[in-house]
Amino acid sequence: MWAFGRASGFASMLLLSASVLLGILTRSGRPLVQLPRVSVSLLHRNVSLMAVVFLIFHVGALLLDSYAQLHVTDVFVPFLGSYRPFWQGLGTVALDLLAAVVVTGLLRHRIGQRTFKLVHWLSYAMWPVAIAHSVGNGTDGTSAPVVAAVVVVSVAVVAAVAWRLSAGFLETARLRQLHGQWRRP
């Protein structure tokens, strides 16, 4: 259980990072090389839901594991844990944020675009917290493969966020017009 809990946490971290990257790409409105916009959007959704599945494995396994001494309250209320309460608390914070993002994502049509967007912005807060949790709380958080993986996804996400903040990020209507068949006689 202990090993499974750690492995699923690691997988969830990778999937969440991929989801953030795909989410930024989705917002840009661009296709991914040959992959149409719809597929990018669906991939973002499905990778996110897979991250959630692995997160449930991660938390569930550690709840059942006697060594981890995780209580149900720790799953929802941060910083009360017995083992490295600060780093574990970050995991709880990330989980709560992710829950809000996923639930509002699934209920987008009910709650409306404005609320959805507002809550979805929390992803940018959730991701660094989750990364910090996996490094600081993981028993092998400082082992070479984990550090390498964290460095890779961090560089990727930071680069994506930099792109997100750059001027040419959005595929605006003006830009589509340039790609399109617009002609000036």
Place this chain on the structure above:
Amino acid sequence: MSADSRREAAARLHIDWTRCDGRGLCAELLPEALSRDDWGFPLAAPGRLAVDADKSNVPLKHSELGAAADAVKLCPVLALRLARP
């Protein structure tokens, strides 16, 4: 042909132009019903509509209903609605 497809319309895809941002997911999902204009906004395919028809409500065939439901679900700005007759 176009008159037939209008009569057979299983539903109409309503475009809320005040929300539409021209991201183009709907045109990817419904390539036969929708193309995109100069700026990327969805455009009823030629032959779908009579000349003066309401271009904000695009008639769909039965075979397109599944893709249309996906388009409504996946539109990034919630600009689409399915209106069944």
Place this chain on the structure above:
Amino acid sequence: MTAAVGQLSPAAVREPWDGGSRLFAAGGRAGYAGHLAAYGPLPGHEPRGTLLAQLQASGLTGRGGAAFPAGPKLAAVAEAGGAARYATRPSGPVLIANGAEGEPLSFKDATLLHNAPHLVIDGLLATAQSVAASAIYIYTAAGNLDVVAAALAERPDAAGVILTESPDAFVAGQASAAVNFLETGRAIPVDLRRRLADSGFKGRPTLVQNVETWAQVALIARYGADWFRAAGVAGDPGTRLVSLSGDVPAQQVLEVPGGAPLTDVLATAGIRHDAVAAVLVGGFHGRWVRPEGVVLSVDEGAAGLGAGLAVRPGAGVLHVLGPGRCGLAATADMVDYLAGQSARQCGPCMFGLPALADVMRRLAGGGSGGSGRGGAGAGAGVAGPPLDPGLVDEVGRLSRLVSGRGACHHPDGTVRLIASALEVFADDIPWHLAGQCNSGHAGHAAVGLAGVRDQPGRVPAEGGRR
């Protein structure tokens, strides 16, 4: 004060028909006493449905531009209001008098509100009583607020009417924009899931009518459908106000019967037929016509009107283009203005109208060195570089792209204006493509247009204040 007021006083309102003015029968700047003396009191508590029946029989159509029949519109609201009576929340119908008059060439609504505000209020109150309305609004431009407020204050029965200032924007007068403004303070059109008659202001059944329509309702409530139909023709009964502007001796408001021949209307205003090259009928969302044989009627398929071409009067604008003016240049200026007036919320309108304006400007610019707007001094025969003949096709292609693709009819109206210009001024197009304008002063049309927009008399604020 004198010039602007004189222009808008009923002295300037002439009738090209024998029946005398209906809407201005109480005289200029009619107070409540004068109004009652001329028209008599508003009928009291009539049995419910009487007004609706009379309105249905009258054939009155909306005077704001769309010319939707007023009777069926009221019936829909009354029906929705009846159904809503069993709803959990109080939800009686909401009545809105739309006097926003965003159309730059129109001033008949301002004229009506300044001279006969009590008719508008009567129409609202009579209807409010017959459908048990829960709220009444008058939505109008800043320049009309004082006179309407004064009129409301001087009568005993109008305490419930709420007066609201409309923003000065072309689309602010669109019905859903008016409702949106009263609800949220943003005067831009919305995508309607349901008719306003079923669910408008705060979800209540809502009836938005132009102020002139409400004034006509007041007359029908008093004198009935048969009286109303005594003027006009079967397909377009009653009278309507028109705003006459452009190359005319004096800007004025006329009350004309439905189905009136355009040449008669111009003659009444003292305009010789050789002083007219073309007339813009209906406003910036209307169409250009050569006046001969044209009748102003909402009934475009009218049979029995002789050989006349029935042209919808829209918002009642008649804008005269004198000989020697370039219609393409005037149209390009209007499209420029309309592109700038897009609410910028619907993509095809936001991008398509500027693209159309650009192509029209280049088409109009033929003969003035391609500068188009502002080509002042570009006289007849001034040669510029020849233009790509594909420009005309491009206008058609862009027109098809924008029409019908918006939450309101702003793109459609713009396309209609352009299509009529290409038709009526078709003879000028080859000249323009060759780099010449044979009708001369392209720049002057722009000046004429701006003159109307900035005309102090258009919104007669000076007359309203004491």
